[in-house]
Amino acid sequence: MEILTNSDDKQPDLVSVVINRNVNKDLSERNKCDLHGFLLDYCYECERKICQNCEKFHGGHMTVSLKDESDRIRTKLKEEVYKLKHLIRYSCIVTYDLQHYIDRMNASLANIMEEILKRSEYLQKDDVVIVDVMIKDIQFEHDQAEAILVDKISEFNEFVSSAKHFYVETERVINSSDDEIIIQQHQHILTSVLQQELALPLCLLERPIYILTPMPDINTGKDILPLEILGEFSKEFVPWRIEVKRINSFRPECIGARCVTTMCQGWDEQVWVVWQWGPLLHLLDKNGDIKKKVDLGCKVDGVCTVKDGLAISCHIDRCIKVLNDQCDVIKTFQLVRIPRGIYTNCTGEIIVCCVENMHRRKDDVSVIKKLDITSGQLTVLPCSEDLVQPCRVAVNVNDDICVSDRNKGSVMIFNQEGKIKSTYRGPGSSTRHLFAPESVRCDKYGQVLVVDYTNHTVHVLDPLGRFRGFLIMDTELEKRAIFMGTSSPFSITIDSAGDLWVGNKFGFLTVLKYLS
Template sequence: MSRAQDAVRCSLCSEVVVIHCKSCDVNLCGQCVKPHIDRNLSIKHEILPFTSELFDPEAEVQKCKDHPKQPCDLYCQDCNVPICSRCLTGNHKRHGAVDLEEICTTTRTMVKEDLEELKNFQKEYEKIVKSLKMKAQKYTEHCKQEKSSLQKIKQIWHETIDRSIQIIEKRLDGMLEEDMKCYQDNIEEIQRALERVTKSLKRNENLLRNDNSFTLLEYESEVEELRLVPARRDIKPPSLHPKDVQEEAVVQQLVSLEFSVRSSLPGFTISKTGQVCTVSTRVLVEEHTLLATIKTECSKLKGIQCESKERVWVYGEDEKLRLLDKSGSMLNCVTAISGNSQKDIALNKDGEIAFSHKTEECIYLVRNNKMEKLFCTPGWIPYGVSFNVDGELMVCMRRNDHMESKVGIYREGNLKKEIQFDETGKPLFSASRNNMYITENGNSDICVSDWNACAVIVTKKDGEFRFRYTGNLSRSFKEFYPHGIDTDSYCRILVVDRDNHCVHVIDRNGKFLCFIACTLHDPFVLSVDSEENLWVGECDTGCIKVIKYLD
């Protein structure tokens, strides 16, 4: 019997389908409609009666490769493959698995978001192509103008050379005229002497032929007078001597050519709203390099903020804020309020340090080495703090009875926004007394590491939930307990995994990229400096390890 003749079954169970969810493109029986909607409350479901026109006879329910009789209803995040429930006791035991329909829904939402972003990308890329074509056209026109100028230079030098040749020709003609006159004078003088010799010769021949005694007595010899040949000038003809000049030297004498200059324009990211910002194009390296190990005087290192590529602020259980250089030398020290209640530190653009105070439920600011209370969070214990690009202070808070958690965004001490629940009203963060850390990504996302939830929760700037990263267990069987968190200029998220002695690197959409271990022991907090080297603070050892992870 063909598939088209069989009864169409529910996507969640084996019952006959009666309903079709157009939003999720799944077929459902009557019993599975409510569980499907409850499982995906963030989506507005369009429920339609199932008809044969909605059935695609070519579509098949994906079966598990390891258990062919079982439909795939889960997705293994470690192996990135669909699996069935039985796989959790076999090849995918202890792997992170999520509901297949849920991840498909999440992916579908991501595809829709990406579609809108891709439209922005298209506009930006079209602008770049248009700009490059215009530059290429201007470049060609410029080169044509330069070639025209070169022809003018050629004409000028041709005329100059012609004039120079004419001058030399004129000089040569002058020499010829003068030297020919000299030769003519010599010829005339010698010619006259020759005529005298010839005349004397004929006279003597006649005397001897006539042999007349009286005539012989009158003879006067001219031999001695003609014996001396008159002086004359000898002239060496002029010679042209072409200069032995190299062709390149001639070119340099004629005109200089400044070569075109090529430079690299930095890449940039395009935000969801279409805004652009320049970013680094450096890539992750396979082998991470330990650049330095800095020993601090901190007992239980719990806070770290890079001030520059050479200096870092740290604090520990002794409640002192220290500014250190890469050698570990202390450049400044500020004593915070005692009581071991300090939770986190943040550095703003003006070099001022904000820190959270657990006992007093407030935020302090260190300005010019003096402390002042910035604002209070009555009823809420502040934990992680971080300044965003707008200069606002983002604060992670847990209610003092540890039953709720949230993020508050403050501007000049005034609460501007709270982030606590997702679109369905469910809490985004865990309810506990354990640490939370926070940072802003380059795409304006807010990233929170929640120790008790064993997750990194990422929301948009307006607080809309984006994704939750729960670790990658391929490296260790220990649970993922995130601590310190930061981002780099390529919007990668770096988060400490204390129990597994490493740092997780994920992309802006929560995809795992790599681990950074590099001899880390009990890592607790981290910070990325201006050269995008990673500074990791180890709690128990009190050491900071500076690691190169980009190329």
């Protein structure tokens, strides 16, 4: 494995160094000066551990506590390496999906073969040979399509095997190396982890649908050719679709407003919902029953969960309000720009999309900010050049920031420092209208779900921000369109059970069984 070798081929590999160096010393003793007994520092200019009492000339050098710095680096390395676990889990659900579709293809093939044999009973004896030729041709077409899926399964399985080995070996190096080696090698290890992440295979963009034309009416008295009786077989390719099942669809009777503008996860599989920008906030269960209703006294553009409560963005009042578990406002943070979509990262900070005007003007500058709700400190991420008019935001399992920007027609993924990692502009020619991203959410595998309002669908992206497929209800599977089964979707969230809630422009909510 690349990270286990030093750049000098004559030197032993990193594992050998870890095992043999100072073998008779306890790890804590290796960090102390043999002469003075003091904890050692690390000198970045000399690239080695030092004792300030032994070597006074390091006073002008950049030095740090050896233990503190190695602890910080180890934590960072473990966080980065742990991302591979999420990619392994994601790869497993992709291979399951591929195998599931192979089974579906085989079932469809069997049905078509059975139908052809039934139709063959209406043929003359001399025409039966046509049936054997047709069946062989169809089988050949099927085998070709199946081979593509099988090869993709193998590709993901190879990635999983490689990533598991890499994860175990890298974690062993991180845990067993002494502090000096960890500091010296950490950049090399981080580069190797990134290379492993980027090796994640692309998903198939299309999948085949088998079609056999209907049998004509043979009782009309007209002459019908044998091939017309058997029908014409075709294999059409459609964009890859990810099957979901409808659990329920509703709009509470007391709700007269149109458009579900924003939602977020509640508790006990319930969801907080805002219709028509509030000011009412509703807690609903999957039966469509309203369990709680809160009058926030202001228009609401975004809502998200925070520790022991909720946060809302008020675009008219230009503020973020924090609510406790009783939905009482306990803090209000005033902003200069208009806050739109909000979401909480792993450290409890609120990520905020900020724009100058609700409808963009020529010289407007949009930003993404982090709000520390304990101290009130606001941090602007250096990503304004990548933004036009950001409207919604989510944070994935790797703590990456996913931003939808409808004016730009893009979904962008940034790290927590604001460095862009990827940009998704739609799958290409498979949609009728231009990609118009609205709400965005991430699932437990790191997949990004993006509502595409104008194309009436939801895009699913892989953890690296690349197209994986469209969500589609099981009732729409045999159709060739990408329509997911609910029109004009506008907002989306995932409840505590992992089920998907989609709100549309007409005020209806659809609850879908997702990733069962």
